[in-house]
Amino acid sequence: MTRALPLALLLLAALATPPPLGAAPVNEETVHEIGAQLRCVVCQSLSVADSPSETANQMRGIIRERLAAGDSPEQVKAYFVEKYGLWILLAPPRQGFSLLVWVVPFVGLAVGLVLVLLLVRRWSRHPAGASAAAAPDDAMRARIRREMAEGER
Amino acid sequence: MSARSRVLRWAIPLAVVPVLVLLAYGFRTDPRAIPSPLVGKPAAPFTLTAFDGKPISLESLRGRVVVVNFWASWCVPACYDEAPSLERAWQAYRDRSVVLVGINIQDKEEPARRFLDRFGHTFPNAPDPAGRVSVDYGVYGVPETFFIDRTGRVRFKHVGAVTDEILKQQLDKLLAEPA
Numbered sequence: 662m663t664r665a666l667p668l669a670l671l672l673l674a675a676l677a678t679p680p681p682l683g684a685a686p687v688n689e690e691t692v693h694e695i696g697a698q699l700r701c702v703v704c705q706s707l708s709v710a711d712s713p714s715e716t717a718n719q720m721r722g723i724i725r726e727r728l729a730a731g732d733s734p735e736q737v738k739a740y741f742v743e744k745y746g747l748w749i750l751l752a753p754p755r756q757g758f759s760l761l762v763w764v765v766p767f768v769g770l771a772v773g774l775v776l777v778l779l780l781v782r783r784w785s786r787h788p789a790g791a792s793a794a795a796a797p798d799d800a801m802r803a804r805i806r807r808e809m810a811e812g813e814r
Numbered sequence: 815m816s817a818r819s820r821v822l823r824w825a826i827p828l829a830v831v832p833v834l835v836l837l838a839y840g841f842r843t844d845p846r847a848i849p850s851p852l853v854g855k856p857a858a859p860f861t862l863t864a865f866d867g868k869p870i871s872l873e874s875l876r877g878r879v880v881v882v883n884f885w886a887s888w889c890v891p892a893c894y895d896e897a898p899s900l901e902r903a904w905q906a907y908r909d910r911s912v913v914l915v916g917i918n919i920q921d922k923e924e925p926a927r928r929f930l931d932r933f934g935h936t937f938p939n940a941p942d943p944a945g946r947v948s949v950d951y952g953v954y955g956v957p958e959t960f961f962i963d964r965t966g967r968v969r970f971k972h973v974g975a976v977t978d979e980i981l982k983q984q985l986d987k988l989l990a991e992p993a
Contacts, residue, residue: 702954715920719945744952746851 687728695724695734699741700749708751850952850971857882857962858950862917862940865927870915870938872966878911879988880962883976884948885916887925889956896957896975897933903981904937911964912985915940919948919956963988 696710701717709720720741727737741749753759797805857880861871872880883900885893904914916939918926923941930939942948951960961970961984970984 716945719920720949722944723946723949741949744852744949745954746952 687725691728691734692721692724695728695737696721698738698751699724700745700751702745702749850968852952852960852968853971855968856966857960857968858947860947860950862942862947864938864940865918865923865930866938868938870940872915872962875913875915876966877964878913879907879964879985881912881914881981881985882951882960882962883914883916884919884951884953884956884958885929886919886921886956887929888921892975893929893957896959896977897929897935899976899978899981901933901935901937902978903985904935907985907989908937910989912989913937917942917947919945919953961985961988963991 693710696717697708699709699720701707701709701712701714701720703714703716704712707717709717709724711717724737727740728734732740738750747754747759753762755763857872859872861869861873864870872882881900881903883896885897887893900914900916903912908914914937916930916935916937918939918941921941926939926941951958955973957975959972959976959980960968961972963969969988972980972984
């Protein structure tokens, strides 16, 4: 007990001291994750996480700051959307008008598949009617034979 | 056969219509233009320390028409083109409860000071070292100019070099409104 007390005090002291400066309690992976979903405003088609620009660097700083202040990742994204509009999100949200972007390709694919199925069915119902009609008759066969013989000469 | 070909004769040209509509829309919109969701909303408050060491805060300017101009010394030529117009507007309107505030973003102090000296800017200018104010204003490039009315609302955003005409037009409009 006498030996455990100083140890416990030491532990308490360690817990009470704030973490050293620079070691922010913010998870860098979360910063990266949010940055990857935001458009770097000075770049062409680059995310805040991927851009080496000073602006993106500052935006990462703001993400970090807001997370440290207790914002959730959703709230951080909402802040950027409030300032820049939905444009800032690299992936359009799955609601409202932007939902079309997510739905139309799959609808198109489904319609295309149905069309192909219908066409294939129609074609297989009339098996090669046209080519059967073109089968050579006796006169044609005779002519072919004659012309081939001429060609060999 | 004739019924089918009649349908096809119409269907093929008709299929071009949506493509044309899409192209017409696509070629008329500027892919670089970003609509600002901030117009009509209260301007984000800021407190910065000007290059001359004095504090500038938007709160303290409530009741006046405020022009906030975001610039950088490396922004050639737009920031250099508009600089004389900004100073001219400041000189013309400073006695009519109009304040111009320059915010220097994504820049270094020394070239920024050289820029201010070169144009002899006398209106308050402050750096935004962490970029917080520029994100609060949804700035994506320089120069961008915001016009804030007396009640503290963003009323107009101009992207690119601002001109004497734009400054005069916007300031006169906002000054004509009751305080």
